[in-house]
Amino acid sequence: MKNNNDTKQKLIYTTREMIELQGIDALNMRDLGKKMNLSRSAVYRHFKGKEDLLAVIVGENFKLLNNNMRELIGNINDPRRLMNAILCTYYDYGITNKEYYKLMFQKQWDKELYPDLYNSAFIIFEVVENCLEKAGNIRKSPNQSTAIMFAFIHGLVELNAAEHSEAEKGLDNPINLIQSFLDLIFI
Structure with a gap:
C-alpha cells in the first residue's frame, strides 16, 4: 500500500x-x-484522468493559499492592513504561479465532481468576507465588498500576467493600485 x-x-x-x-x-x-x-x-x-490529477494539485494549491491567508489573519489586527496584506499575497501568488493560478481560477471545475475545490475556493471568499464584517468601516456590505475585491484582484493579476501593466494606463504599480482600491472599500 x-x-x-x-x-x-x-x-x-x-x-x-x-x-x-x-x-x-x-x-x-x-x-x-x-x-x-x-x-x-x-x-x-x-x-481517472488528467482532470482528476489536476484537481488534486488545485486542491493542494487552495490549501496553501488558505493557510497563507489564515496566517495573515493571525498576525495582523488592523482590518485595512490585513486586507492590504491579503490582496498583496493573492496578487503575488497569481503572478508567481501563473499556471496554477489559471488552473485554480480560470478553469470551471464541476461542483458535483469536485466539491472540495469549490469549498476551498469559497473558504477564501468567506475568510475575506468575515474580516470585512469585523472591520465594520466599509462602504458596501461585507458580501458585496468581498465580491468587488475579488473582481479587482483577479483583474489585476490577469492584466499583469498578460503583461498589460503600462504606466500610461496607471497599471505599472500593483501595490499602489491595491492601496488605492482599499481607499474605495474602506470609509
Missing part, C-alpha cells in the same frame, strides 16, 4: 514539474507515464 501511495505522490510531484517547465497545456498522461517509466494504465490506476 505504501508503494502505491508513493507512486501517486510521485505522479503529483512529476506533474508539478512538467507544469512548471512546459505549462498546463503541454501536460498529458502518456508523457507523464513515460517520464516516470509507467505504463498508461498504471497512471490511470491512480487517477
